[in-house]
Amino acid sequence: MTTAKKLGERKIIQMIREVLSLPSMLIPFGDDVSGVEIGNNRVAILKIDMLVGKTDVPPTMSFWQAGRKAVVMNVSDFAAKGVRPIALLVALGVPPNFLSGDIEQLAKGLNAGAREYATDIVGGDTGEPSDLVISCSLFGLTKRNLPMLRRGARPGDIVAVTGFFGKTATGLKLLLANLSAPPRARKLFLHSVFEPSARLDEGLALSRTGAVSASIDSSDGLAWSLYEVGRASGAGFMIDNLPVAPEVLNFARHNGIDPVELALYGGEEYELVLTIKQRSWKKALQAVKKVGGSLIRIGRVTERPDMILQWEGKTIPIEPRGWEHFKSGK
Amino acid sequence: MTTAKKLGERKIIQMIREVLSLPSMLIPFGDDVSGVEIGNNRVAILKIDMLVGKTDVPPTMSFWQAGRKAVVMNVSDFAAKGVRPIALLVALGVPPNFLSGDIEQLAKGLNAGAREYATDIVGGDTGEPSDLVISCSLFGLTKRNLPMLRRGARPGDIVAVTGFFGKTATGLKLLLANLSAPPRARKLFLHSVFEPSARLDEGLALSRTGAVSASIDSSDGLAWSLYEVGRASGAGFMIDNLPVAPEVLNFARHNGIDPVELALYGGEEYELVLTIKQRSWKKALQAVKKVGGSLIRIGRVTERPDMILQWEGKTIPIEPRGWEHFKSGK
Numbered sequence: 001m002t003t004a005k006k007l008g009e010r011k012i013i014q015m016i017r018e019v020l021s022l023p024s025m026l027i028p029f030g031d032d033v034s035g036v037e038i039g040n041n042r043v044a045i046l047k048i049d050m051l052v053g054k055t056d057v058p059p060t061m062s063f064w065q066a067g068r069k070a071v072v073m074n075v076s077d078f079a080a081k082g083v084r085p086i087a088l089l090v091a092l093g094v095p096p097n098f099l100s101g102d103i104e105q106l107a108k109g110l111n112a113g114a115r116e117y118a119t120d121i122v123g124g125d126t127g128e129p130s131d132l133v134i135s136c137s138l139f140g141l142t143k144r145n146l147p148m149l150r151r152g153a154r155p156g157d158i159v160a161v162t163g164f165f166g167k168t169a170t171g172l173k174l175l176l177a178n179l180s181a182p183p184r185a186r187k188l189f190l191h192s193v194f195e196p197s198a199r200l201d202e203g204l205a206l207s208r209t210g211a212v213s214a215s216i217d218s219s220d221g222l223a224w225s226l227y228e229v230g231r232a233s234g235a236g237f238m239i240d241n242l243p244v245a246p247e248v249l250n251f252a253r254h255n256g257i258d259p260v261e262l263a264l265y266g267g268e269e270y271e272l273v274l275t276i277k278q279r280s281w282k283k284a285l286q287a288v289k290k291v292g293g294s295l296i297r298i299g300r301v302t303e304r305p306d307m308i309l310q311w312e313g314k315t316i317p318i319e320p321r322g323w324e325h326f327k328s329g330k
Numbered sequence: 331m332t333t334a335k336k337l338g339e340r341k342i343i344q345m346i347r348e349v350l351s352l353p354s355m356l357i358p359f360g361d362d363v364s365g366v367e368i369g370n371n372r373v374a375i376l377k378i379d380m381l382v383g384k385t386d387v388p389p390t391m392s393f394w395q396a397g398r399k400a401v402v403m404n405v406s407d408f409a410a411k412g413v414r415p416i417a418l419l420v421a422l423g424v425p426p427n428f429l430s431g432d433i434e435q436l437a438k439g440l441n442a443g444a445r446e447y448a449t450d451i452v453g454g455d456t457g458e459p460s461d462l463v464i465s466c467s468l469f470g471l472t473k474r475n476l477p478m479l480r481r482g483a484r485p486g487d488i489v490a491v492t493g494f495f496g497k498t499a500t501g502l503k504l505l506l507a508n509l510s511a512p513p514r515a516r517k518l519f520l521h522s523v524f525e526p527s528a529r530l531d532e533g534l535a536l537s538r539t540g541a542v543s544a545s546i547d548s549s550d551g552l553a554w555s556l557y558e559v560g561r562a563s564g565a566g567f568m569i570d571n572l573p574v575a576p577e578v579l580n581f582a583r584h585n586g587i588d589p590v591e592l593a594l595y596g597g598e599e600y601e602l603v604l605t606i607k608q609r610s611w612k613k614a615l616q617a618v619k620k621v622g623g624s625l626i627r628i629g630r631v632t633e634r635p636d637m638i639l640q641w642e643g644k645t646i647p648i649e650p651r652g653w654e655h656f657k658s659g660k
Contacts, residue, residue: 034453
């Protein structure tokens with residue numbers, strides 16, 4: 001028999017899914033959140049996540065930042081579906097040797113994350129595993145026809161993202177591979193690792209436009225997110241405007257690293273990856289601008305299920321890989 | 331600074347609670363579940379729990395049983411509030427060296443637990459901590475005035491439980507202290523450890539009677555549950571009919587163990603501990619019998635906040651202790 005490490009997160013989830021007696025669901029199992037119809041055209045939106053210190057908390061990240069990140073990870077999935085989180089529950093697994101000050105910082109970070117997205121922590125539990133484990137569960141409400149799903153991308157739709165990519169992957173390289181960057185860029189990269197943000201305002205604004213045909217967050221990397229939407233929608237992508245952050249491009253060139261690698265396969269970023277109906281592009285753009293965000297057109301949905309990148313005059317196939325627990329582990 | 335181990339679970343929860351910006355809540359923070367009002371007199375009931383292999387899975391318990399137990403723990407809290415669980419989310423933390431067969435058994439146990447209480451697993455997440463960690467989050471709906479809270483016990487109310495105590499504590503003694511028992515009793519004790527049940531039917535039936543003034547489950551032990559209800563209600567208890575299982579009494583006498591210790595302070599049992607208005611006692615009794623359960627009168631609520639046990643002609647103070655993570659750890 002194979003070990004969890006060799007199986008990888010996706011195989012494990014597939015195995016579990018095969019065992020479960022799944023009910024018929026409004027939101028397919030495996031999308032970013034789950035939905036339960038509660039009558040009157042309303043749907044309860046539910047989500048559980050697990051942050052593990054060993055794999056999700058990079059070196060030198062503070063406890064406050066780890067607590068906050070656990071919330072942001074969860075809110076990001078609600079953002080991608082366009083659902084406002086209402087209440088948060090936290091199961092906090094604290095190793096026996098943690099100090100009271102560490103626990104206080106974790107709690108303050110959790111609270112700060114919740115306040116940032118106007119959500120309340122309403123309950124929780126604690127446990128004592130050997131690693132730090134933070135499991136957050138979010139609750140929200142929406143109308144039956146509102147959540148933006150992974151399926152729904154149609155050939156001709158515009159592919160767009162809410163920000164530039166590669167900063168977190170670069171920040172992790174600075175921390176783990178001991179590379180260096182100019183102070184200002186270094187600060188930007190590390191901020192992106194230590195204090196990521198969820199695009200909740202953007203997601204909420206976009207869901208009201210009806211312009212979005214599919215949506216996902218990019219926590220497993222841009223390439224992986226595109227594959228997930230592609231699989232769920234039965235479509236492919238032609239990416240002709242890879243959204244690499246300019247600072248990442250500079251860093252990559254200075255260090256002989258492929259910027260495409262950093263932008264496509266890094267993961268741990270919390271931008272939204274969206275497909276948008278062509279005729280509604282302006283409406284979507286305006287809605288995002290109105291909440292102070294940005295929407296970057298990066299390509300289009302194709303009939304052929306291929307994933308293609310056009311980059312510096314070359315046509316490069318996008319690979320189905322990204323951040324994966326059990327396999328990517330440091 | 332103090333370590334988590336020395337602080338103990340209750341101090342840790344208190345510390346966290348002081349840090350959080352708590353909203354005003356229908357169900358007080360620290361009760362068995364959380365409630366979010368969603369309009370039309372309806373309340374969403376939410377709960378998160380964390381089972382940790384190292385502390386919650388006794389030796390020789392199978393993965394199937396561990397998965398099932400994670401669900402039962404959670405359902406038991408809904409049972410105590412009289413709320414039907416509708417949907418379950420599971421964050422499963424699997425150590426890298428677990429085998430595919432182990433994961434399959436965990437998933438089958440989780441699914442079996444959900445099916446047993448007519449609930450669906452609708453979503454989840456996985457992670458890779460060093461220990462097995464199962465964090466379950468339950469969702470349900472109820473009317474604003476229906477959940478049975480920990481507060482509400484009034485002097486004169488009858489104290490009752492849904493079954494006999496001490497079997498799990500005895501089972502754990504068999505497993506951990508290498509004691510023995512006659513085969514039939516041994517089987518009973520181990521069953522209570524490995525395949526506990528939540529008293530969901532009893533809780534649902536009781537909540538409809540309006541007879542219950544306060545309710546809690548007994549997962550931290552009978553004594554602790556009484557203290558929790560006492561604190562929340564500002565009342566005390568006189569327990570004159572300690573519900574020790576007859577097999578536990580036998581075992582204790584044979585092995586020179588105090589049966590009161592096993593019944594009051596064992597924990598990991600999932601009976602309901604209830605206070606019931608005197609005039610509604612018959613109604614409560616009938617409701618529980620109708621669903622095939624039992625309701626055992628064990629004492630009464632007193633004005634004085636003391637916790638007193640009458641046992642074999644003696645009056646013994648009940649101590650505020652029970653199963654507590656971080657401190658009770660094996």
